[in-house]
Amino acid sequence: MNLLTSFARTPKSLRFETQEKQEVIVLFLRQHLIVLVPWLVVGFILLFTPTILFPIVYRFLSESWTIPAGYMIVGTVFWYVLTFGFILSKLLFWFFNIFIVTNERIVDIDFVNLLHKNISETQLERVQDISYKTSGILATMFNFGDVTIQTAGEMPNFIFERVPKPSEVVDIISDYAKLKNKKHL
Amino acid sequence: MTPQDYTSIGFLIAKVCIIMCMILYAIYAWIMVRQEQLMSKVLAETSEAILRLLTIIHLAAAVFVIILALILL
Numbered sequence: 340m341n342l343l344t345s346f347a348r349t350p351k352s353l354r355f356e357t358q359e360k361q362e363v364i365v366l367f368l369r370q371h372l373i374v375l376v377p378w379l380v381v382g383f384i385l386l387f388t389p390t391i392l393f394p395i396v397y398r399f400l401s402e403s404w405t406i407p408a409g410y411m412i413v414g415t416v417f418w419y420v421l422t423f424g425f426i427l428s429k430l431l432f433w434f435f436n437i438f439i440v441t442n443e444r445i446v447d448i449d450f451v452n453l454l455h456k457n458i459s460e461t462q463l464e465r466v467q468d469i470s471y472k473t474s475g476i477l478a479t480m481f482n483f484g485d486v487t488i489q490t491a492g493e494m495p496n497f498i499f500e501r502v503p504k505p506s507e508v509v510d511i512i513s514d515y516a517k518l519k520n521k522k523h524l
Numbered sequence: 525m526t527p528q529d530y531t532s533i534g535f536l537i538a539k540v541c542i543i544m545c546m547i548l549y550a551i552y553a554w555i556m557v558r559q560e561q562l563m564s565k566v567l568a569e570t571s572e573a574i575l576r577l578l579t580i581i582h583l584a585a586a587v588f589v590i591i592l593a594l595i596l597l
Contacts, residue, residue: 344571
């Protein structure tokens with residue numbers, strides 16, 4: 340497991356808050372790394388904006404009045420801090436949006452924004468139907484898609500969005516759900 | 525009042541507004557650190573230390589820019 344792991348079977352160095360002693364994590368998922376690419380591109384553009392945009396703005400404004408050097412320095416430094424914060428918040432959002440499958444249940448941890456998190460779970464024996472969908476050129480090229488898990492009763496459905504290897508995810512969850520149901524019969 | 529007086533009042537207002545924005549941003553950076561700490565309780569993973577370090581560096585940078593603004597503006 341490293342900072343950018345998005346698919347791991349039976350990860351060793353991982354524990355979550357409500358994990359029981361006998362409970363074993365069989366699958367760990369995050370969204371595919373490709374979802375970070377648009378944010379990295381935006382971050383890259385923001386990184387080079389001061390060198391291109393600021394001289395133009397300065398030239399435009401200096402015709403009417405002069406901007407003190409202190410404002411230029413502080414403005415540039417603050418811009419880079421904002422850019423760093425923007426990329427970091429996207430990374431945090433990706434890092435803490437996690438899907439975990441254990442030998443007992445499925446856990447979906449959603450880091451909605453900086454002030455709101457949502458954790459939902461369902462027992463494996465409640466899984467009724469599981470399917471996946473890959474659509475688009477990128478999803479086909481990089482093998483990622485949405486996995487939908489329908490559960491019994493009034494429990495809401497689980498949707499693992501843009502996870503890597505969706506067919507493998509479906510196989511693993513199906514196998515463990517069948518195993519769990521056999522034990523209960 | 526001379527035009528220089530108007531300019532200096534304008535810069536003073538700009539300075540206050542910029543520093544207020546920076547203080548609000550530093551609060552946001554602090555919330556980011558706290559949220560990372562809370563989320564790392566939900567999920568204990570080895571690579572969290574890197575994220576924690578990044579959030580702390582970000583907070584330090586947000587505080588540094590306030591100090592820089594107080595000195596230079």
